[in-house]
Amino acid sequence: MLKLEARANPSRAMSVASPLLALAITVLIGIGLFVILDKDPVRGLQMFFVEPLKSGYQLSELAMKAVPLVLIALGLAVCFRSNVWNIGAEGQFILGAIFAGGMAMQAGPETGRWFFVIVLLAGVVGGMVWAAITAGLRDGFNANEILVSLMLVYVADMLLSYLVYGPWKDPAGFNFPQTITFADATKVPRLFTGLRVNIGLVIALVMVAVFTVFLFRTYQGLKLQVGGLAPMAARYAGFSSRQALWTALLVSGGMAGLAGALEAAGPLGQLTPHVPSGYGFAAIIVAFVGRLNPVGIVFSAILMSMFYIGGELAQSRMGLPKSITGVFQGLLLFALLACDTLIHHRIRWQRGARVATARQEA
Amino acid sequence: MEPIALLIAATMNAGTVLAIASLGLLINERAGIVNLGAEGMMLVAAIAGFATGVHTGNDWLAFAAGAGAGAAMALLFGVLVIWLNTNQYASGLALSLFGVGFSAFVGIRYTQERLGDRPRFEIPGLADLPFVGPAFFKHHPMVYIAIVLTVVLAWFLYRSRAGLVLRAVGESPESAHALGYPVRRIRLLAVLAGGALCGLAGAYISVIYTPLWVEGMIAGKGWIALALTTFATWRPARVLLGAYLFGGVTMLQFHLQGQGVQIASQLLTMLPYLATIVVLVLISRNPTFIRVNMPASLGKPFYPGS
Numbered sequence: 001m002l003k004l005e006a007r008a009n010p011s012r013a014m015s016v017a018s019p020l021l022a023l024a025i026t027v028l029i030g031i032g033l034f035v036i037l038d039k040d041p042v043r044g045l046q047m048f049f050v051e052p053l054k055s056g057y058q059l060s061e062l063a064m065k066a067v068p069l070v071l072i073a074l075g076l077a078v079c080f081r082s083n084v085w086n087i088g089a090e091g092q093f094i095l096g097a098i099f100a101g102g103m104a105m106q107a108g109p110e111t112g113r114w115f116f117v118i119v120l121l122a123g124v125v126g127g128m129v130w131a132a133i134t135a136g137l138r139d140g141f142n143a144n145e146i147l148v149s150l151m152l153v154y155v156a157d158m159l160l161s162y163l164v165y166g167p168w169k170d171p172a173g174f175n176f177p178q179t180i181t182f183a184d185a186t187k188v189p190r191l192f193t194g195l196r197v198n199i200g201l202v203i204a205l206v207m208v209a210v211f212t213v214f215l216f217r218t219y220q221g222l223k224l225q226v227g228g229l230a231p232m233a234a235r236y237a238g239f240s241s242r243q244a245l246w247t248a249l250l251v252s253g254g255m256a257g258l259a260g261a262l263e264a265a266g267p268l269g270q271l272t273p274h275v276p277s278g279y280g281f282a283a284i285i286v287a288f289v290g291r292l293n294p295v296g297i298v299f300s301a302i303l304m305s306m307f308y309i310g311g312e313l314a315q316s317r318m319g320l321p322k323s324i325t326g327v328f329q330g331l332l333l334f335a336l337l338a339c340d341t342l343i344h345h346r347i348r349w350q351r352g353a354r355v356a357t358a359r360q361e362a
Numbered sequence: 363m364e365p366i367a368l369l370i371a372a373t374m375n376a377g378t379v380l381a382i383a384s385l386g387l388l389i390n391e392r393a394g395i396v397n398l399g400a401e402g403m404m405l406v407a408a409i410a411g412f413a414t415g416v417h418t419g420n421d422w423l424a425f426a427a428g429a430g431a432g433a434a435m436a437l438l439f440g441v442l443v444i445w446l447n448t449n450q451y452a453s454g455l456a457l458s459l460f461g462v463g464f465s466a467f468v469g470i471r472y473t474q475e476r477l478g479d480r481p482r483f484e485i486p487g488l489a490d491l492p493f494v495g496p497a498f499f500k501h502h503p504m505v506y507i508a509i510v511l512t513v514v515l516a517w518f519l520y521r522s523r524a525g526l527v528l529r530a531v532g533e534s535p536e537s538a539h540a541l542g543y544p545v546r547r548i549r550l551l552a553v554l555a556g557g558a559l560c561g562l563a564g565a566y567i568s569v570i571y572t573p574l575w576v577e578g579m580i581a582g583k584g585w586i587a588l589a590l591t592t593f594a595t596w597r598p599a600r601v602l603l604g605a606y607l608f609g610g611v612t613m614l615q616f617h618l619q620g621q622g623v624q625i626a627s628q629l630l631t632m633l634p635y636l637a638t639i640v641v642l643v644l645i646s647r648n649p650t651f652i653r654v655n656m657p658a659s660l661g662k663p664f665y666p667g668s
Contacts, residue, residue: 143642147588161628334453
């Protein structure tokens with residue numbers, strides 16, 4: 001019989017190996033899925049793991065998806081490390097896009113090129129405002145942050161929908177639910193001509209460095225994590241759990257808002273009901289698979305983006321539904337959680353018979 | 363009078379969905395397990411039920427398929443959480459995210475399908491009464507099943523030995539284990555029951571409530587059902603009342619629109635979600651009150667022998 005046995009110390013090796021093992025399990029289940037659907041599994045895997053890396057164009061598209069995932073997941077890593085369960089990043093992303101869009105619509109043809117910075121900052125504020133509602137209700141009324149932040153996703157979605165169907169609708173837009181196209185000055189500058197990848201990539205990489213320093217090299221970061229790991233110890237040391245709550249939610253709200261702003265003022269260039277893209281939820285998986293570590297998050301965001309691009313390619317080239325992406329993303333998190341057991345436990349093979357005799361003797 | 367009778371009927375119907383799911387979640391929360399995967403279980407059950415309905419034409423088989431699908435999803439969650447000691451919040455989230463993707467993936471073939479004529483039910487004699495007839499006696503049997511379920515669950519929890527054991531497991535798994543009860547097996551059964559009821563609710567949505575399949579059609583009802591258990595301080599009768607209250611809020615938006623109230627439909631659609639937040643705030647304001655009523659081991663793993 002297989003038996004789990006607690007390890008004396010958590011295994012560092014397993015903590016690195018677990019995401020890889022989880023990926024292997026996900027790939028195996030994926031192969032099974034392709035076979036069941038009567039598709040060539042080799043070609044299927046190619047769509048997910050080879051094609052997205054093949055050309056400059058595909059790499060640029062990969063970055064377009066990885067950047068919002070990295071930004072949101074960095075914020076969530078701070079949250080989850082401080083044991084604050086913000087799962088409403090999707091709503092904070094939408095509010096970031098709304099605030100950024102509202103600011104972008106103020107720009108005219110004469111507005112200076114620096115204006116996009118204001119637009120992005122507006123997005124950060126939008127995300128923070130939305131997260132602050134969750135923080136305030138948790139702090140003042142003890143309301144569960146999981147449920148409040150999640151309910152606010154639906155509210156944000158409806159708010160966006162209200163704006164683009166109502167007051168913000170483009171009068172010259174043939175009654176389509178969309179705002180005007182933003183002025184050029186608001187657009188996030190691109191890095192290369194002909195590719196969509198923009199300055200957001202640079203921002204994301206800088207943020208990875210900033211968050212690494214914040215989490216592992218500052219007193220503030222330490223306080224947050226102690227509060228998450230050992231609330232009693234944190235209280236004894238005089239670290240404020242209220243402060244941790246507000247910091248975690250404002251940081252993650254701001255990051256999700258920034259991602260929303262980059263999306264609105266980047267590839268979208270206007271607001272439509274299609275702004276919510278599920279990045280806020282996918283980033284939860286990115287954060288966990290990346291071990292809540294900024295550098296790990298980069299790798300897991302790239303992997304998750306490969307799932308996105310692979311899903312689109314599998315749809316156009318193999319006739320598979322695009323939603324296969326969601327299946328793989330969910331499976332990956334499941335597999336990871338199961339594999340993580342091996343960090344704190346090891347598997348021992350115990351012969352059933354011997355246990356039985358041992359019991360008889362005793 | 364007639365519109366009010368219809369509003370009452372619609373409220374009960376909408377509340378039934380939430381009540382069944384929330385009663386299920388109540389069972390596993392009473393055993394100490396929070397399953398944040400309700401939304402995912404209900405989505406997968408909705409497509410399982412709808413597909414079964416399309417292929418067999420039998421609603422009751424569709425409900426059974428939904429309950430089975432919900433229980434299967436719960437089994438996955440239960441094994442992870444109870445035997446592998448994974449974090450309950452993270453595992454529940456994984457279940458929800460997986461359910462969203464998986465149901466969309468499986469359901470793509472069914473987006474154009476329609477079920478046959480939806481059955482109409484009425485209780486002979488009583489249904490013809492003025493006002494009370496259309497308000498209370500023309501419902502789908504599931505509406506009455508939800509009420510019966512509430513009574514049975516209340517009896518089970520407070521009057522039966524098995525219910526006492528279930529509550530003991532939720533309050534103090536260590537003591538229950540010391541008394542010789544198989545804590546993990548009881549917790550798994552509770553999780554399966556929760557999944558089956560969430561599944562039943564999901565199938566009721568896609569087969570009767572809005573008889574079609576649309577991606578993400580549960581639209582947060584799983585999360586609202588989760589909030590309801592807190593709102594009801596983990597008591598079956600209060601779950602049912604709370605569910606009707608939320609059903610009323612959901613229906614109010616259609617009623618207001620029908621009355622020609624000049625509010626954008628998107629703002630009215632926000633109502634149930636805003637109501638959930640308001641209710642959570644009101645009920646959670648007093649932490650002691652929640653702590654007294656909450657199953658003491660809720661969300662905490664139990665590992666025998668550790």
